Every structure is written in structure tokens, then in C-alpha cells.
Amino acid sequence: MSTVRGFSALALLAALLLTGCGSAGNYDLPAEPKPGGGDTGTVKDCATLFSTRVQPRLDYCRTCHVPGGLGDVPDGRLFQLGGDRAQDAARLKASWEALGGAASTPSRILRMASGTDTRSHSGGAPWPTGSAAYVEMAALLQGYVDPAACQLGGGGGSVEEQPLLGSARGGHYWDDFCEGKSDETPLPGDPRARVIPGFNAGKAVLMNAWWASCQADDQPANCGEQRARVARGFPIVASDGEIGAGSMFSGDHASSSFSFSAERYNTLWDQVMGLPARPDNFDQLMAERWGMPLSATRNPYPLPGEDPNASDGGSGQLPVGLTQLREADGRWTGQLNATCSICHGGQVGSVADGPGLGPLYGTNSQSDITVMFTDLGRIAPQQAALSVISQNKVRGTGNITNFQLFGTLTLFDDSADNLLGLLRYLSVQTQPSTGTEDPPVWWNVGHRPAKFFDGGQVMSSKRIELSFHFPDAVTPNNQAGRDWILEHQQDSDAWISSLKAPVWPAAKLGAIDTALAEQGAILFHAKDLWGSGLNNPVPRPEGGNGSCASCHGAYSPRYVHDPAFLEDPVMEGIAAYITPIEIIGTDPRRLDGNSQLVADYARYNWFAYADGPFADNGAPLCGDWNDSALRGSRKLGYLAPPLYGVWATAPYFHNGAVPTVWQVLKPEDRPAIWRRLSTPARADQEGQVVMGYDASLERGYDATHLGWNHETLSCGTAGTVPYLDCNPNDGGQSVQDVLGLIWGNGGLAWNLLNLPILSNAQIEDRKVYNTAMYSQSKAGHEFTAVLTDAERRALIEYLKTL
Incomplete structure (x- = not known):
């Protein structure tokens, strides 16, 4: 008992030191609070510490650590909550005891939530070491041994967390800003213009696609001018x-x-x-x-x-x-x-x-x-x-x-x-x-x-x-x-930028499972795909937290307002990371085609601002940013796009090679040759007319996997043209391979080498997507292979909310 009390005294002394020379007021936290931070309310007992500071943060844990949640796995069941918040105090203490109690210090609850455990935590690190969330939980857990440890000072009330779900649905910040405001209201700066070298450095969301202003009249003076431009x-x-x-x-x-x-x-x-x-x-x-x-x-x-x-x-x-x-x-x-x-x-x-x-x-x-x-x-x-x-x-x-x-x-x-x-x-x-x-x-x-x-x-x-x-x-x-x-x-750019993504049609495709979507929000923003034990074979990006948000941007209000993710909440949804090709791994032909020789040519092109503005080295700032004179040490790759309305943007990848989000997240399920469903022709016109892809939600859309319903074809099926669109199994060269050599060495050859379209059958064959063809590879985004199917379902449910 004396050993425990001695340890308790040391823990309490450490907690007091964190407040700054023992004063009751201030934790020594960074100027920008870490995730889970916030002002510490004055508390004198464990019950108050739990109800005002700890329990509000447990709602984050509750998202996954409940029966049926993503945390409901053998290891995760050692820390379980439930739907009844009245049981939280008892369940937390039981979990602490199951994980070693006073004999395990710091508790694994703290190690997992702070990202310091040897095992990867799918929920990321919501309570970094030294944050208010960490200190307060540590004090409460120590209070199970010595209630005096719960006596913490500070200024502030109960913790209030931002919601996990919410979306701007794309568009432009100015149009949202002007909603309900008078025409005379001055406009703030364009948030995208803040994306310059050094911006958001060291945070969870990566940025390396820098902004440059190309003309002096980019920003309207007020909301009235913005509305006029859009109109x-x-x-x-x-x-x-x-x-x-x-x-x-x-x-x-x-x-x-x-x-x-x-x-x-x-x-x-x-x-x-x-x-x-x-x-x-x-x-x-x-x-x-x-x-x-x-x-x-x-x-x-x-x-x-x-x-x-x-x-x-x-x-x-x-x-x-x-x-x-x-x-x-x-x-x-x-x-x-x-x-x-x-x-x-x-x-x-x-x-x-x-x-x-x-x-x-x-x-x-x-x-x-x-x-x-x-x-x-x-x-x-x-x-x-x-x-x-x-x-x-x-x-x-x-x-x-x-x-x-x-x-x-x-x-x-x-x-x-x-x-x-x-x-x-x-x-x-x-x-x-x-x-x-x-x-x-x-x-x-x-x-x-x-x-x-x-x-x-x-x-x-x-x-x-x-x-x-x-x-x-x-x-x-x-x-x-x-x-x-x-x-x-x-005017044209203002209208294009004002467009909003469609809302998930719950009445037609089914209501969103909010609980599952919240789990997906956590995974999207916090799960490190290169975390310990996942053994991800794809090279890790240099920076960020290894999550989907690291490349695609932050959307959830919880993370948008978290300074560990973004320097400013107005940066919601801004995706500014060009992922190196060795990481993203999608078909490289777009990069091959936009070569340095093409970039050299672009320096003389009016559409590439050959008339300026110019960088210090003389390259047009608004020209081809694959030009080594502009991109510097940034590696070539593909821009991870913003994901507003992603459910409505199938097929996926820059070449449209993958029909559904599920297949993006699970590479092994991608079809090699496939074809979207076509709208049925009217009975009296069947066989006489060409019908387009079926864009209906009833028949054409796959609400489970997020994408278009399609049929998987085999090499040799009518329309796939064996030995032209399919590579032979014996490893020999096909006509497709020979054409690939031509297309790979002649830009306009792709546009010129085509048979004339003379029949409806030829048009029907153009609906077949063959991933063996030049520029149509289904490879890439392989780092999501480490996800479980349960995690994929949660991510898909979350993406419906964007």
C-alpha cells in the first residue's frame, strides 16, 4: 500500500508541475492546442473531473468501442463502452482494471489514445501526450488509486466537442460566406491562396500543390460582385x-x-x-x-x-x-x-x-x-x-x-x-x-x-x-x-466554382447509418494506413498522419477545427497534395505525356501564361507545374482530389478504371474487363438504336459499393477483341502491345489511329473498359489493401455524407 501511495504522490506532483510551478490555473500546453485539448475546468473531486472533462471525450471512443463497432474485436473488447452513458464511469474503471490497473502505468488506455503504444490505433491519437485530454484522463485513472489526484485547477467549463459529421458539399468559400449577407459585405481572402510553401507544415493534412495568382482581378470586392460574376x-x-x-x-x-x-x-x-x-x-x-x-x-x-x-x-x-x-x-x-x-x-x-x-x-x-x-x-x-x-x-x-x-x-x-x-x-x-x-x-x-x-x-x-x-x-x-x-x-470560373455536390438521396438509396458513418469519419481522418502491424508494402508519404485525410483533406467538423490537422477551419475540404507516383501507383501515362519537353513548349503558350507572371528563374508561374523549373524537388504524381459528392463520381481514378469505391478500397476486387449497364431500349426499338449508360438510381447505381452496376467480362467476350484489347496468356506480344508502343511515342497518334465508326455494334463495343489497354490500368491506391472489410463499410458510409 505504501508503494502505491508513494507512486500516487509522485503522479500528483507530476500533474501539478504540468500546471506551471504548481499554480492552480494553466497547463503548459502548446500555443495551438493539440487534439483533445481545451481549457481545464476547476475540479476538486473525481466525480466532477469525470463528468465535466473526461466523459465528453469518451463519446469519441464510444463511436467504435461498443458492441458491433469497429473496436469490437478481441483486443479492443478490453476497453468497451455502451449506449447508456450512465454506465460510462463503471465501464471505464472496469476497462482500466482489465488493462492492468495501477500495475500498468501509463495505462494502455492512454498509450493507445496518445499514439505511444506499440500497436496501431485505428482511432488515431486524439489525446496526445501533454494535451489536456491526456492529463485529465491520467489524473482520473490515478484517482482510482488516490482520489487526491483528481484535484486539478483551471479556467473553463465542460468540454464541448465538434460533431463528427458535416460537409460543405464543395463549391467555393465565398459563396458560402455570402449566404444571407448583403451585397456590400466585403469578401475575405480566398482560402486556397494560403496554400504556399510552409503552410500547414507538420500537420496531419499534407499540402505541396502551391497556389499562384495569375491575374490582378481574381478577387471581387464584395458579395454583390461575386454574385454578379456567378450569374x-x-x-x-x-x-x-x-x-x-x-x-x-x-x-x-x-x-x-x-x-x-x-x-x-x-x-x-x-x-x-x-x-x-x-x-x-x-x-x-x-x-x-x-x-x-x-x-x-x-x-x-x-x-x-x-x-x-x-x-x-x-x-x-x-x-x-x-x-x-x-x-x-x-x-x-x-x-x-x-x-x-x-x-x-x-x-x-x-x-x-x-x-x-x-x-x-x-x-x-x-x-x-x-x-x-x-x-x-x-x-x-x-x-x-x-x-x-x-x-x-x-x-x-x-x-x-x-x-x-x-x-x-x-x-x-x-x-x-x-x-x-x-x-x-x-x-x-x-x-x-x-x-x-x-x-x-x-x-x-x-x-x-x-x-x-x-x-x-x-x-x-x-x-x-x-x-x-x-x-x-x-x-x-x-x-x-x-x-x-x-x-x-x-465570370466563368466563378460559376464553375460555385457548383455544389448532390446530396445522398436517402429516400431513394436508403438512409445513412449515422453510427457507422461516424466510425468511418474517425477512420478517414485518424487511421494510419502505415501503422504498426499493418505491414503496408507501399512507401509511406513524407509527412501527414497516414490517413485518407492526409492526402484528400479534412471534412469532419471535429478534425477541421483541430489545429493538429489544419491551420484554419476555413481550409475544410481543400486537397492540395500531389501524391508521388511511387505511392499512388495509378496508371502513369498522364504523367508520361506531360513530359519536360511538353513543359518546355508550354512556356511559349498563351494558355500557359507565356506572358507572365514569372518565377524568379523566368518560368511562367501559371504554366505547366510539371516543369522542373516550377515544381522544384516535388516528385511527379497525381493530385488527391477533394471528395465532396464522391459517391456520385464513379468510375474512379483519373482514367475511370475502377467502377466502385469498394473496389478502390479493396484492390483485389477490381475487374480486369467490365462494362456498365445500358438503359433498356423501348420494346419497339430494341436492336435498332444505341442506348447510353443507365444512370438511374433504381437499376444503374450500386448503393452498397458506391458506384455503377456493371458486368465483368472475360477476355474473348464479344466486344473485347481478343489479341487486340486482351494480352495473350502465353506472354507474347499482342496488337495492343504494338499500338501501345506507338501511342507511347506519339501524342496525337492516340487521336488519329482509330477505325471509322460505321455501325451500332462498334458503338456498343466502345462501352467495354479493358484495363489491359494503354493508359487504362486498374493498378494503384494499393495502400488501402490493409483495411478490413468492416473498415471499408464504415468508410463508405462516411463518404455518403460528403
Whole structure:
């Protein structure tokens, strides 16, 4: 007994020393409290210490350490709580005793929660050594031996913890800030602009994708100006028949050399579909054929015999990839043109399924732009060139995000010497093609400091966002076209950045299991995937806490307000870590294609800000950030994207190689060859028409695994083209391997080496995703193989809340 009392006295003395020379007031904590920190309330007995300081923090433990929770495993059952908080005091003491009681000091309860135990704790380190949470729990546990140990001083009341669940749902901080405020309210700075070298250093969330400002007028003065920018940007980018709608290489002009008449569009049922008569569902069939849903807003065109100005644009409804041009006074022209939505328009469910669902701006994964331009080329030869330059091999993907293609738009305008500009352009065509890519969603733009999958440009590089609407592309000395982009770039970017992710449609896909989602929130932010005993074979990132949040950013209010994760809560959801390729391990062709030679070429490109601003070494700050002159020692890799609305963004990886989140988290379950389900054709049209992917929630969506329902195919199945799309089992070279060598050494070869699309069967084959093809590997993100299936289910439930 004397030994225990002596130890108790020493523990009490240590606790008093932590208060600063024995004064009753202040723990010697860091200036920025560690996780689990907070002011220590004045307590004189163990019961008060428990109720005001310890029990509120036990709710974090209760999330997993309950029957059926993630902590309900043989080892974890030594520390168990329950749903009845009245039993917490007794259960905590019983757990302390089960873990060794006074004979184990510090208790394993403290070692696990502080991250100092030899075993990995899936809940991370919520009570770091020296934090108020640690000191107070240590005092309580010692109080089981000597109640005097519970006498702690300080100023403050009971602990109040932030909730585990909550989401901004993407968009931009300014739009959220201005909600309910007057137009005159001044705007704060853009949180992304704080992501510069040294920011957030040493914290759980990693950042290495630095911000740079590319033009002086990036920030509006107040909420009124911000709202005006968003309103003006909508027609320019959404382009659904509004006055001022943007269209392909035509700005917002009422005429275009690329436009074609609605009269010609009305012949596609004959010229392309080969049907005996114009079907009554012609509009829907064109949307299905191209994988571009009919616009959610009115996007009209005149039917045969209609005057568009006598019928408010016409009785027809266009898919999101087309718009009817209009005069400045609103008069309709009857001329149609393509828009940004051919690549950035998609669909998840229907409008009736819930807020933000149905046809969507800024997401895709289902259009076939090659089929669209091939079809249009038959009725409008001026559209045929795009069936070459914007090729994709698989429906729902594209090859549109490389300077090899951007350079085409300014082919004779990259230098005063047009011949020199042409030679530079030809030189980069010797570099690998970037291959198959699935465009990133726009509702996360406002939380990214960098754009493109590889962080290839800073987000403030806004010119490229209007590149498809660039007036008079490939025209020498095209100052008028450049001026149009400079005039509209702030408005278009403001609208794109304002978009929000759709909310999980609980009424259609089932209510979220809140208890399981909270466990997932803890795992997402706190589980170290390289923790002790996990033996993760993938190299560990240099920094961060090894969790999902370490790369993808923090979302849970509990962690967003934790200074161990973020320097400021306004940084919620900002993902600014370009994960080195040796860690992320996904298909490298995007990186191969954006080579140093391409970066050298970009220094002379107007879309890459060849006119400045410049770094100290002369490289354009807003150019290609894979340029060694800009990225410095940062390794090449892929930007871990923000995960708002991730449930609605399948398939996954930058090349769209993985159909569901479950398969992202469990690599061994990924199919090698697969195909999404298609919408069933109407009975009287079956076998005569091409239908698009089924985007319905009832039949097309997999709510359990988060992604699209799909069928797994075998090599040799119709559409997979044996020995072309499949590698032979004997280890010999296939035609696919030979083509890979060509595509790997010639950028535009990917766009040019294609058989003409002449039949519906060929279009159907383009729905097959074969991961053996060039640029379509399903490899990568292998570090999540260390998760258990129970942990994967919890993470998936949490991701539904974002």
C-alpha cells in the first residue's frame, strides 16, 4: 500500500508541475492546442473531473468501442463502452482494471489514445501526450488509486466537442460566406491562396500543390460582385440556349463557322440512325446515343417546319452538349453548335430523386464525344475535324487535357515566329499520349489549389477553362479571341466554382447509418494506413498522419477545427497534395505525356501564361507545374482530389478504371474487363438504336459499393477483341502491345489511329473498359489493401455524407 501511495504522490506532483510551478490555473500546453485539448475546468473531486472533462471525450471512443463497432474485436473488447452513458464511469474503471490497473502505468488506455503504444490505433491519437485530454484522463485513472489526484485547477467549463459529421458539399468559400449577407459585405481572402510553401507544415493534412495568382482581378470586392460574376458565368459555360451562351470556338457570338442548322440536325434519324421514320422519342434517342442527357433546363431547337422565333426557340429539346445560338437581342438563329458540356455534362439519377440530381454540369463518365462528332460530321463537315482531335476509346472518357492538344488552339500564335511555333508544336507530338481520362468534377474546383489530375496548372490559371469556347481558334495573331477569354474568364470560373455536390438521396438509396458513418469519419481522418502491424508494402508519404485525410483533406467538423490537422477551419475540404507516383501507383501515362519537353513548349503558350507572371528563374508561374523549373524537388504524381459528392463520381481514378469505391478500397476486387449497364431500349426499338449508360438510381447505381452496376467480362467476350484489347496468356506480344508502343511515342497518334465508326455494334463495343489497354490500368491506391472489410463499410458510409 505504501508503494502505491508513494507512486500516487509522485503522479500528483507530476500533474501539478504540468500546471506551471504548481499554480492552480494553466497547463503548459502548446500555443495551438493539440487534439483533445481545451481549457481545464476547476475540479476538486473525481466525480466532477469525470463528468465535466473526461466523459465528453469518451463519446469519441464510444463511436467504435461498443458492441458491433469497429473496436469490437478481441483486443479492443478490453476497453468497451455502451449506449447508456450512465454506465460510462463503471465501464471505464472496469476497462482500466482489465488493462492492468495501477500495475500498468501509463495505462494502455492512454498509450493507445496518445499514439505511444506499440500497436496501431485505428482511432488515431486524439489525446496526445501533454494535451489536456491526456492529463485529465491520467489524473482520473490515478484517482482510482488516490482520489487526491483528481484535484486539478483551471479556467473553463465542460468540454464541448465538434460533431463528427458535416460537409460543405464543395463549391467555393465565398459563396458560402455570402449566404444571407448583403451585397456590400466585403469578401475575405480566398482560402486556397494560403496554400504556399510552409503552410500547414507538420500537420496531419499534407499540402505541396502551391497556389499562384495569375491575374490582378481574381478577387471581387464584395458579395454583390461575386454574385454578379456567378450569374454572368452561367450562360457562358452551361450554354443551354441562354442569351450569351458560349459554344465551340465561337465565344458567345451569334454566328459560327462551326455551327450547323437545326434542319440538318433533324435528319440524324435517317443519316445516322438509319431508321425508317423520325421516331417520336428522337430527342431522347440522340441523348442516349451520345451519352449526353437532355438538359434539365429548357434547351430548345426548332422541329421540322418550325420558326424558332415564333416558337420560343422551338419544340425540341437538345442534349447538354449542344446549344442553339442567339442574337444579343434574344432572337433565335436556328443554328446549333457544341459546348463544353460534351465533356463536362453528365447525369446521376433523375431530378425527382433528390436535390441536385438528374442532368449535372461538371461531371461526365458517360458521353462518347467521338461518336457525337462522327455523327455530326455526316451532316456538317466542319464538325468532322473534332472526331479526330478529340478522340476517346471508351464511352465516358476523353483525351483533352494535355498541352499537346491545347497547343493546337494557338498553333500559329505561340511566338512572333510562326514557323518556330509550329516546330515546337511538332516536337511535343513525339511525346507519349496521355490516353484515357475521365474529367474531374467541377463541384470540387473551389477546393483545389491546382487543376488537372497531375496538378499541371494552378487553379488561378483560368484561361484554359474557356479553351473550348475560344473564338477563332488556330488563327494567326488571334488577339480578339484572347481578349474574349480575358473578358469572361472571371465570370466563368466563378460559376464553375460555385457548383455544389448532390446530396445522398436517402429516400431513394436508403438512409445513412449515422453510427457507422461516424466510425468511418474517425477512420478517414485518424487511421494510419502505415501503422504498426499493418505491414503496408507501399512507401509511406513524407509527412501527414497516414490517413485518407492526409492526402484528400479534412471534412469532419471535429478534425477541421483541430489545429493538429489544419491551420484554419476555413481550409475544410481543400486537397492540395500531389501524391508521388511511387505511392499512388495509378496508371502513369498522364504523367508520361506531360513530359519536360511538353513543359518546355508550354512556356511559349498563351494558355500557359507565356506572358507572365514569372518565377524568379523566368518560368511562367501559371504554366505547366510539371516543369522542373516550377515544381522544384516535388516528385511527379497525381493530385488527391477533394471528395465532396464522391459517391456520385464513379468510375474512379483519373482514367475511370475502377467502377466502385469498394473496389478502390479493396484492390483485389477490381475487374480486369467490365462494362456498365445500358438503359433498356423501348420494346419497339430494341436492336435498332444505341442506348447510353443507365444512370438511374433504381437499376444503374450500386448503393452498397458506391458506384455503377456493371458486368465483368472475360477476355474473348464479344466486344473485347481478343489479341487486340486482351494480352495473350502465353506472354507474347499482342496488337495492343504494338499500338501501345506507338501511342507511347506519339501524342496525337492516340487521336488519329482509330477505325471509322460505321455501325451500332462498334458503338456498343466502345462501352467495354479493358484495363489491359494503354493508359487504362486498374493498378494503384494499393495502400488501402490493409483495411478490413468492416473498415471499408464504415468508410463508405462516411463518404455518403460528403
